[in-house]
Amino acid sequence: MTTQRFTLGFLGGTGPEGKGLGLRLALAGHEVLLGSRDFARAQEAALELAQHVPPQRVRAALNAQVAVDSQVVFITVPYPAQRSLLEDLREPLVGKVVVSTSIPLAFSQGKVRSLPVEEGCAALQAQALLPRSRVVGAFQNVSAVDLLAPDRVIDCDIVVCADDAEAKRLVMGLAEEIKGIRAVDGGALENSGYVEQLTALLLNINRIYRGSRTMVKIVGIRGLDTPTAS
Ligand SMILES: NC(=O)c1ccc[n+]([C@@H]2O[C@H](COP(=O)([O-])OP(=O)(O)OC[C@H]3O[C@@H](n4cnc5c(N)ncnc54)[C@H](OP(=O)(O)O)[C@@H]3O)[C@@H](O)[C@H]2O)c1
Incomplete structure (x- = not known):
């Protein structure tokens, strides 16, 4: 668990995923910048989140300012919006840890499918668009409602995937600050593709068991799971 406090920025931080992660990480003591194409x-x-956290901990900004002012930047826009957004923000994001949460999904006839991505998955696409940033794939399976x-x-x-070990450790630490x-x-990072695809399965299960918000728990990890008597 990290004790360092960061400025965490959310591109498209006005949607449920950006606001939800922003809320949880502001509660953990970080400064949060919620980004948008529209300052209002x-x-x-930001006002919404300020009902739950000290108001000075949450700020509003345009996405471009979020990219400049944040130490860690979360991509929380819909997958189809990611390419043009990141192309515009390549320079301010150089050297930064960028967390890819987006999932390439299609919804039709009551079903959810994963969309093919030329680069392999959304996180690999983000890394290709931001070659000098340290992209980490995480949070794709968590429910924003929760x-x-x-x-x-x-x-x-x-499940946190990255090619940069230090960036991965940092994001794992942030994730564990959420209760x-x-x-x-x-x-x-290429394993992010499996994590992204798992979300399609979870959403289909949510549709079968109406009202569910399924998430993931991995059992049997040696050294992480509580040992059972055998
Ligand atoms: N919702 C979940 O439970 C959940 C869970 C795991 C992962 N995710 C992933 O997290 C990401 C965000 O999910 P969400 O449900 O919060 O999405 P969302 O509400 O559809 O969109 C989030 C924000 O993205 C911005 N945006 C929308 N279209 C855009 C465009 N064409 N160009 C630039 N910005 C645009 C909007 O902000 P402004 O209009 O203010 O600019 C919007 O409020 C998605 O990639 C999703 O796959 C979501």
């Missing part, structure tokens, strides 16, 4: 929308989102309920303990694992979450090292 970002302000509205993140947004500040008193709810989120009992799930977050109930355990971070699991998912290996290289």
Whole structure:
């Protein structure tokens, strides 16, 4: 668990995923910048979070300012918006840890499918668009609805994938600051593709068991799971 406090920025931080992660990480003591294409929308989102955390801990900004002012930047826009957004922010994001949460999904006829991505997956696409940033894939399987309920303990694992070991450790530390979450090292960034695809399965299960918000727990990890008597 990290004790260092960071400025964490959310591109598209006005949606449930950006606001939810922002809320949880502001509660953990970090400064959070909620980004938007529209400053008024970002302000509205920041006011919402300020009901639960000290107001000075949450600020509104345009996405471009978020990229400049944040130490760690989360991509929390829909997958189709990622390419043009990141192309515009390549320079301010140089050297920074960038967390890819986006999932390439298609919804049709009551079903959810994973979309093919030329680069392999959304996280690899982000890394290709930001060659001098340190992209980490994480948080793709967590429910934003649960993140947004500040008193709810989120009992799930977050699989974190990256090629940069230090960036991965940092994001695993951030994930574990959210009550109930355990971070699991998912290996290289290319493994993010499996994590992203798992979300399609979870959403299909949510549709079968109406009202569910399924997440993931991985059992049997030697050294992480509680040993059983055998
Ligand atoms: N929702 C979940 O439970 C969940 C869970 C895990 C991962 N995710 C991933 O997290 C990401 C965000 O999810 P979300 O549900 O929060 O998404 P969302 O509400 O659809 O979008 C988030 C924000 O992205 C911005 N945006 C939308 N279209 C854009 C465009 N064309 N260009 C630039 N910005 C645009 C909007 O902000 P402004 O209009 O203010 O600019 C919007 O409020 C997605 O990639 C999703 O796959 C979501």
